[in-house]
Amino acid sequence: MGSKKDAVEEIKRRIKRLEAEMEIIEGRLQKLEEGRVKYNFKTTKKSSYTAYYLILMGLWMVIGALVLGNVSKRLPFKVDLPILPLLLTGFVIIGASFIYLLRGEREESESPFADLEEKERMLKILLSQFYSPLLKAIEEEDSEALRSLADRVMNDPTLSKALKRTGEGDPREVAYALYLYAVYGEELKPEVEEALKLVQNRALRALLSTLLESQS
Numbered sequence: 001m002g003s004k005k006d007a008v009e010e011i012k013r014r015i016k017r018l019e020a021e022m023e024i025i026e027g028r029l030q031k032l033e034e035g036r037v038k039y040n041f042k043t044t045k046k047s048s049y050t051a052y053y054l055i056l057m058g059l060w061m062v063i064g065a066l067v068l069g070n071v072s073k074r075l076p077f078k079v080d081l082p083i084l085p086l087l088l089t090g091f092v093i094i095g096a097s098f099i100y101l102l103r104g105e106r107e108e109s110e111s112p113f114a115d116l117e118e119k120e121r122m123l124k125i126l127l128s129q130f131y132s133p134l135l136k137a138i139e140e141e142d143s144e145a146l147r148s149l150a151d152r153v154m155n156d157p158t159l160s161k162a163l164k165r166t167g168e169g170d171p172r173e174v175a176y177a178l179y180l181y182a183v184y185g186e187e188l189k190p191e192v193e194e195a196l197k198l199v200q201n202r203a204l205r206a207l208l209s210t211l212l213e214s215q216s
Contacts, residue, residue: 003213004138007206011135014203018123018131018166025120032113055097061090118165125162131203134178138207143182150178169201177204184211 137145160171
């Protein structure tokens with residue numbers, strides 16, 4: 001059990017923890033960016049240029065084979081030219097180069113840099129669209145704002161994703177806890193007790209506990 005003051009302090013602690021996590025991520029991103037400037041442009045970009053050169057070489061071989069084939073047809077005598085091998089080699093080089101480029105782009109998008117950027121974005125959404133409005137609504141005892149926040153948790157896929165990705169709770173359980181707190185009456189005490197067994201978010205558990213404390 002706990003008081004409303006304890007619940008507000010728990011929300012503030014969660015906000016500070018998430019802000020600290022964002023600072024750590026920003027520091028890691030800065031280091032990765034410095035490393036990418038030094039390393040990526042010297043190696044990855046060169047590899048990409050090599051792939052483009054190979055594509056041009058493959059195109060040159062395909063075009064050359066087609067030109068040779070066209071010329072050989074116009075000659076009054078038969079010339080045995082390696083047209084088919086040239087065509088096949090050219091297509092193989094082009095195909096392999098495209099696969100290399102696509103794989104490189106996919107690996108870059110799945111790099112730690114991209115993962116950290118995504119996590120930072122999720123934390124920003126969580127702070128600005130969930131915890132900050134939650135803290136304000138609790139401090140101002142604004143039940144309508146809490147119901148609105150619960151609706152947003154359920155209907156905004158970005159906010160729902162942020163809650164799940166950051167481990168701050170299942171969106172359905174979070175919304176249910178907010179609704180219970182906003183519309184609470186003594187007849188809902190069993191629902192609150194059951195919700196406390198389900199809800200994993202510590203800030204919301206602290207809030208729900210204040211409802212039972214007020215009835216004891």
